Amino acid sequence: MNRETIGEVTGSIKKSLSGVFSAIIIGVLVLIQFGLIIYLSYRLREYTVYIYSFIQILSIIIIIILINDNRNVSYKISWICIIAAFPITGHIMYLLWGNHRVKKLDKIILKKLARGYEYLEQDLEVVEDFEDHYPDMLRMTTYLQTNHFPLYRNNQVEYYPMAEEAFEAIFKEIDKAEKFILVNFFIVGEGVLWDRMHQSLLAKINEGVRVQFLYDDFGAMLRTPRSFKKDLENEGFEVRVFNPVHRYTDKLYMNYRSHQKIIVVDGNVGFTGGMNLADEYVNLVNRFGVWKDNAVRIEGDAVWGLTVTFLQMWEASGVSSSVDYEYYRPSKDFPCCNVYCQIISDGPANNPRNPMEDFYKQMIYYAKRVLYITTPYLIIEDDMRDALATAAAGGVDVRIITPFIPDKKNVKVLTDYNYGSLLEAGVRIFEYKPGFIHAKTMLNEDSAIVGTMNMDYRSFHLHYECGAWICNHEVINTIKDDLLKTMAECHEVTLDEWKKRPLFIKIYEKILNLFSTLM
Numbered sequence: 001m002n003r004e005t006i007g008e009v010t011g012s013i014k015k016s017l018s019g020v021f022s023a024i025i026i027g028v029l030v031l032i033q034f035g036l037i038i039y040l041s042y043r044l045r046e047y048t049v050y051i052y053s054f055i056q057i058l059s060i061i062i063i064i065i066l067i068n069d070n071r072n073v074s075y076k077i078s079w080i081c082i083i084a085a086f087p088i089t090g091h092i093m094y095l096l097w098g099n100h101r102v103k104k105l106d107k108i109i110l111k112k113l114a115r116g117y118e119y120l121e122q123d124l125e126v127v128e129d130f131e132d133h134y135p136d137m138l139r140m141t142t143y144l145q146t147n148h149f150p151l152y153r154n155n156q157v158e159y160y161p162m163a164e165e166a167f168e169a170i171f172k173e174i175d176k177a178e179k180f181i182l183v184n185f186f187i188v189g190e191g192v193l194w195d196r197m198h199q200s201l202l203a204k205i206n207e208g209v210r211v212q213f214l215y216d217d218f219g220a221m222l223r224t225p226r227s228f229k230k231d232l233e234n235e236g237f238e239v240r241v242f243n244p245v246h247r248y249t250d251k252l253y254m255n256y257r258s259h260q261k262i263i264v265v266d267g268n269v270g271f272t273g274g275m276n277l278a279d280e281y282v283n284l285v286n287r288f289g290v291w292k293d294n295a296v297r298i299e300g301d302a303v304w305g306l307t308v309t310f311l312q313m314w315e316a317s318g319v320s321s322s323v324d325y326e327y328y329r330p331s332k333d334f335p336c337c338n339v340y341c342q343i344i345s346d347g348p349a350n351n352p353r354n355p356m357e358d359f360y361k362q363m364i365y366y367a368k369r370v371l372y373i374t375t376p377y378l379i380i381e382d383d384m385r386d387a388l389a390t391a392a393a394g395g396v397d398v399r400i401i402t403p404f405i406p407d408k409k410n411v412k413v414l415t416d417y418n419y420g421s422l423l424e425a426g427v428r429i430f431e432y433k434p435g436f437i438h439a440k441t442m443l444n445e446d447s448a449i450v451g452t453m454n455m456d457y458r459s460f461h462l463h464y465e466c467g468a469w470i471c472n473h474e475v476i477n478t479i480k481d482d483l484l485k486t487m488a489e490c491h492e493v494t495l496d497e498w499k500k501r502p503l504f505i506k507i508y509e510k511i512l513n514l515f516s517t518l519m
Contacts, residue, residue, distance in 0.1 A: 058091055059083060069352075073382065075461070081514045109316045109349040116312035117148040119325045120305065126153050130340055134471055137446060140362050144342045144469065147355040155300030155339040157468075157475045159450070161482040163275035164282045166295035167193065173265045173297075174200045179331065180210040182264040182310045186257065186452075188215045189223035189278030191285075197277060205236040212238045214314055215277075216258045223278065240317040242464075256348045258317075259452050259463035261295075262310045267330035269299045270306035272343075272451055272468055274440045281438070288405045289435020292486065294374075296450045296468055298341060300334045305343025309466050312345075340471040344451070347464035356453055356467070357460040360442060361387050367396045367444035372483045374401040374441040377408075378415040379456040379516050385418065389425030397428075401486055403438075404431040411456075414516055416501070417509040423495040430490035437486070440467070441479065447471045448479050457517040 062083060066076040083090040122145050130151055131138050141151045160166035174181060181204060188194065201211050213232060220228065220241075229239045242258040263271040273295025280287040298306070307328050315323050346356035364371060364387040371391055378400065380388075392398040400422070406412030419429050442449045451467015453459045470476070 055091065062091065062094060075457070075517045078515055078517045106349045109347070112315040113312050113349065115315070115322065116308045116325070119308055120148055120150050122150040126151055126340075129153065129338070130471070133338060134340075134446060137366065137471065140359070140366060140447075141340075141342065143362065144344060144355070144359065147344075149342050149344050149355075150305065151340060151342050152300065152302035152305065153338060153340050154334040154336055155298055155302045155341045156334075156337070157300075157339055157341065157470055157472065158297040159475060159478050159482070160273070160295045160297070161292075161486075162283075163273070163291070163293035163295065166271065166273060166275060166293075166297070167282055169297050170263055170271055171196065171200055173263075173269050173271075174204060177204050177209045177265045179266045180212070180264075180328065181266075182212050182214075182262065182307065182314075182328075184214040184258070184260055184262040184310055184313065185219070185277040186216045186259045186261065187219040187223070187276035187278050188228075189220075189276075189280075190225075191279035193279050193282055193284065194277055201237070202235055210238070211236070212240075212310075212314060214240050214242065214258075214310070214317060216242045217244045218257050219276070240314055242313065242317045257463050258313055258347075259459065260309070260313060260345070260466045261452050262306050262466060264303060264307050264310060264328075267303060267307055267328050268332055268334075269297065270303040271295055271297050272306060272466055274438050274452060287436075288403070288407050291435060292432060292437045292439055294439040294441060294450060294482070296470070298468060300337075300339070300341070301330075302341035302343055302468065303330060305341075306466075306468075309343060309345045313464065338472070339475065342469045343466065344449075344469060345464070345466040346453075346460075348462055351461060354460055356465060357384075359469070360384070360449075360453070360455070363442050363444055363447070363449065364388060364391050366446075367391055367398075369396060370443070370445045370480070371396050371398045372401075372441070372443045372480065373399070373455070374437055374439040374483065374486070375455040376403055376436065376438050376440075377411050377454045377456040377458075378402055378418050379411065380418060381457075384455070385421055388422055388427055392422070392426035398422075398426070399428045399430060399483075399487065401430045401432055401437055401483065401490060403436045404433045404491060405435045407436055410512060413505065413509050413512055416498070416505075417513060419493060419498050420495075423493065423498055429493040430487050431493060432486065433489055433491050441483070443476060443479055443483065446473075446476065448476050450479070461517075 063080060066079060069076060079094055083094060127138075127141065127145075130141060130153070145151060158169070160169065181201065183197075183201070201213070205211050225231075229241060232239045243256060261272055261275060273293060275281045275293040275295055279285045280291050281293055283291055308325065311323050311325060311328065344356055344359065346354060361384060364384075371388075388398055388400075402415055403412070406415075423429060440451055440453050447469060449467050449469050451465065453465045453467055459465055
């Protein structure tokens with residue numbers, strides 16, 4: 001167990017032995033599958049002539065399927081490279097893991113998501129008012145409405161530039177809870193932050209407040225004991241775990257995770273952002289330097305969007321009877337104001353349709369003067385890269401903040417590789433010198449997204465994500481000020497500096513880029 005002391009509080013990064021053991025078992029099962037594939041390839045070598053002919057035919061069929069697939073180009077190229085590099089093994093891997101069909105689990109999740117959409121109704125008066133204030137963005141909000149994400153007004157939005165501040169606000173709201181608390185995180189790690197959250201939630205349970213706790217199995221596996229769920233249930237928590245890893249070791253679906261972060265109190269106040277429930281997110285441990293995350297607190301009509309998003313994933317993670325959505329309605333009316341929000345979400349069950357990725361592109365297209373982005377990972381497709389480059393070439397002040405200290409070295413290599421064409425187009429790249437920036441933000445002059453979405457293939461295609469799109473100049477200026485302050489702490493990467501990368505890095509990143517969608 002690693003420990004660091006900051007101030008008077010000691011945080012920790014604990015590894016659960018049972019979680020590590022489970023991860024090892026799952027890893028061994030996956031390796032056994034790889035071993036069987038390789039062994040089969042070896043055993044069939046004596047039938048080389050027949051197998052070669054069969055492989056040639058199969059390769060043509062698979063390539064035709066991939067070319068006509070409606071998924072993105074990088075995904076297709078990755079599989080073609082694997083098939084070309086490993087003639088027998090690659091074909092078997094594709095048939096097992098790459099040949100996507102609408103699986104039974106996809107259908108179940110889509111059905112439960114659809115049930116939640118029934119409770120999301122658009123008030124047309126709100127749309128008319130929005131058009132009066134933001135006529136140029138009517139198309140953007142209409143696109144989200146078409147994808148079941150209503151536009152809400154009457155919201156108070158508070159932006160937190162660091163996760164420490166966000167969690168302090170979360171604990172204050174939990175203390176006020178009277179009816180229910182909804183909590184959803186990707187990573188749950190035992191430590192100081194978890195202890196405080198656990199104590200706060202347990203105190204409310206003892207007061208008769210209903211607490212529903214949802215987390216991702218992969219995100220909590222290594223940092224919580226095997227009895228974690230059962231222990232919480234014995235204390236009165238209602239607990240569900242999204243997509244238990246051990247069920248899908250033979251399928252790509254094992255890689256589909258819930259990356260959402262949502263806290264809702266009594267239906268009136270909600271939070272979302274990049275932070276997880278572990279000590280490094282609030283800088284109680286020094287992991288990759290200063291960890292910068294952000295979040296928003298929403299009080300108002302848009303909280304219903306967060307509530308429904310949580311309940312959709314709650315239903316998707318269980319087999320019990322349907323949830324009574326009406327029980328979770330807000331307990332009060334909110335004062336009228338023109339702070340507009342739309343809660344957006346996405347996930348692999350929607351593939352190949354990706355509303356959040358498409359909306360990110362719209363944010364870029366509609367930027368007139370300013371486009372600021374924060375992301376821990378910058379592994380983008382050609383169309384996203386072209387959109388950013390076109391915006392910069394068109395005079396938009398495009399700036400992207402990425403980490404100086406990475407949490408994943410190979411991902412950092414690919415992030416750096418993506419700088420080149422952007423820098424050549426006039427995009428400015430800033431690396432956060434104090435440490436690791438985990439915040440996921442996109443801002444133009446009229447609106448901003450704060451949420452859980454990274455700018456990489458995994459977020460756009462393999463994870464369930466969520467976020468809040470906010471339209472209000474006061475809120476936007478607050479977020480912009482934070483990003484400008486952050487840039488002042490950054491190192492700005494120049495094109496000349498980028499070109500001076502070592503030769504072995506230039507070679508390695510090109511090879512690594514072939515498999516970017518599989519990382």
